[in-house]
Amino acid sequence: MPIQGDIQTFSLSAIGRMIHAEKKTGILNVSSDDSVTRIYFKQGGIVFISGDLAEELSLGALLKADKLVQEAEIRNALEIGAKSNKRLGVILIEQGYVTKEDLVKVLNLQFKEAISKALTWKEGTFIYTDGLDGYVEDIQLDMDPIRLVAEAERWKEYRILIPNDQVVFEMKDVALRPNSLSTEGVYDVMLLADGNRTVAQIIQSTGKTRIAVYRALTSLFVQGIIERKKTSQEIRKGQQITAESIMRFFLPLIKEILSDFSTEMGGKKAASILAGSIESSPHYDTFLQEVRPEDTTSTMVKNIRERIGRSSKPVKSTDLATGFKNTIVQILKEEQQLLGSKAVYGTLRRMITLIESMPAEQKIIAGSFIPLLTKLFASEKRSMETEDIFARTTSSGVVSGGTGSGIPIPNLSDISGAVIIAFYSRIAQILITDLEENLGVKSHTLLEKILKNSEYHEAFLCRFHAADDIATNVESIRGHISNEGHRLSKMSFIKGFQQVLIELLLEEKHLLGSKPTRTSLAKLNRFMSDPKQRDLMPLSKYFISTIETYRSLEWTMV
Structure with a gap:
């Protein structure tokens, strides 16, 4: 049947x-x-x-x-x-x-x-x-x-930035140094993004697969090295963009995001989140007051036009676009905190679908919104992958303390907090050393960003510095905890460090590709297999369990 x-x-x-x-x-x-x-x-x-x-x-x-x-x-x-x-x-x-x-x-x-x-x-x-x-x-x-579906979904992400092979990219005025690029393949693609060649011509010149070139261009774009070159037609159309077109582009997107909150947390919570996102904006009095999720797009457009007409301050098209963009970013931040990265990732996908269905005169505006959307996609994908790794590790009994099918929680009774800090400091130094060879100083900037985004940053990670020796890190972290009066379990140290290290591995895979990441993993395995580390075997087994989870997900990562 x-x-x-x-x-x-x-x-x-x-x-x-x-x-x-x-x-x-x-x-x-x-x-x-x-x-x-x-x-x-x-x-x-x-x-x-x-x-x-x-x-x-x-x-x-x-x-x-x-x-x-x-x-x-x-x-x-x-x-x-x-x-x-x-x-x-x-x-x-x-x-x-x-x-x-x-x-x-x-x-x-x-x-x-x-x-x-x-x-x-x-x-x-x-x-x-x-x-x-x-x-x-x-x-x-x-x-x-x-x-196949997972890889096709990846194609869909690349097409946010590169809708077809006729797109042209050019170097930005201020770009990263070549030695900060990820791999030779990405460097080859960067050299051909000269403002003249189309994506199709880059594919033909490099001899690489289409997906490899799309991936390289997206990576270069997210790093701020290249940008899309506007065609003369886009420039002409951009000069013709009206305030109404801007409103009819952004308002449905805001309603789409808020619909997720309404579904998950109710309409009152959605309205509260919107209010919190727009009230601090400098554009609140001039037009953002009229953004109400319960109203239709046409009603909001009418009300905003009337408010702008009554305003003593002139409102430019750029003011409208900036106000709406910032509102979207703030609401997405709230969604990330309340519902998690997977929810945000799903919302971004629905936003793309909505943009694809818009009339041509509104799609013109998408060109200025695509850079932001592409970077949000990249950021949320990294966060989602990290959440997925720890969800799987937890379900196998590793993080939560359960005794599932994974490696059980190690016996930490004979291991001090100082030893845990020293162990993970050494692992972090191994990873950072590998990243330095390809990214230079940027590797430390990357680590600082990951540390600041960690839930354990204020607790102890704010005192961790890869450039310091292990003894200095141990003393600095212990002193901070003592001065601030924090009470942290040994498992808090472990979870905090492991989240940072997994993020580093994800970024290494994203920026440098699979081969350098496998090399780093091999070095970590050698370190943890060293007979000198025998007393740290419980920590080694614990970290290996998370590494295995990372490997099981590796093929799904961009």
Whole structure:
């Protein structure tokens, strides 16, 4: 019996998880307007995807972009296919134009593109039927749908900043030094972001995959090294932006964020949070007073226009944009504190979906909002990953003190607080030394930022400095705790340090990639396996348990 429904009620990712979990074999058809994507499953794995793709994402275009085939070879293969009814990929292999390994890599990319496109659909229907009628398994593929959806979600994040391959980036006037860049691959991409080359041309020049270039550009943008170059059309449109367009862009976004609070905590709490976010703004009296979540967007626009008309102070378009942006940031901060990073991350995704559905005259404003949104995405993803790691560690009995399937809480009776501080100080120094080799002084700035964001900063981490020797850190922290009258358990020290170290590993993975991070992990393992550390075995086992949790999540990280 077919399974069918709409994607608003049952998301594409949820459908994929169900089919994967039940190891089903069949075809999932997902439709939206005039677009159709067909996903072929065999024993729960994805073996093929077909549907409507843009010309630049066709198999031939992707193979040419990666310089794997020539135009003449594609034409010849298509002529053969018209006579034989064989698929293009099969013919290219048979003719010796491309290896099976290269073809599979490109097909994987194409499938991710197809899934990514389907994930952006806000409305549509699906129908799943058992069996693979009409499917010929001439090229064997077997992809994990959970991982594929996760990677496609990542594509969606990159497209916040890079909606298509024709975007142009340029270096900012003040940029980081080359030795502060993450990897050679990112440096190569940076050199080509010259204000002239499009993203498509950068992909072609570097020979890297599309996702690698998108990831590198997003990283460079978040670090403040490059910026998007405005086209002449964008500049002209920017000069034509009206106050009403700005209001109709930002007000629905504010309502979207507040709807999360209303759902989770009630309408009164949502109104209270909005009031707290706008009352301290310098724009409160001139227009922000009229932002009320219970009103429609049109009503708020009307009321704001009337208030501005009565105001003795002139209100520029930039004032409107700044006031609304700051309000959004403040509300998101409240959401992060009350509901956590995952809630904020979900809200940011819904904001993107809302922006995509806006009329063209409002989307013009998105160009100035995208930099902020991209940085918020990056920040919340880091926080969400850290929360996820500690949630998993806690559920296995490591942080909470339980005796679940993970390593139980170590016996700390023979280990002093000073020894714990010394142990984690040494681990932090190992990580910082690795980061210094690639990031220079920026590594210490990064650590300071992580320390300040920790819930244990005021308690003791404010006195920790990686540049100091271990004895100095121990004495400084002990003195601070004594002077401030803090009462901290040994587990508080452990949890505080481990949160900082996991954040460092996440940042290293984000900035430098997997290889340097694996090298750092190997160094940590050697340190903790040293016979000299035998007396610290309980702490070593405890930290290793968190490292293992980090590794189990590593493939999902950008």
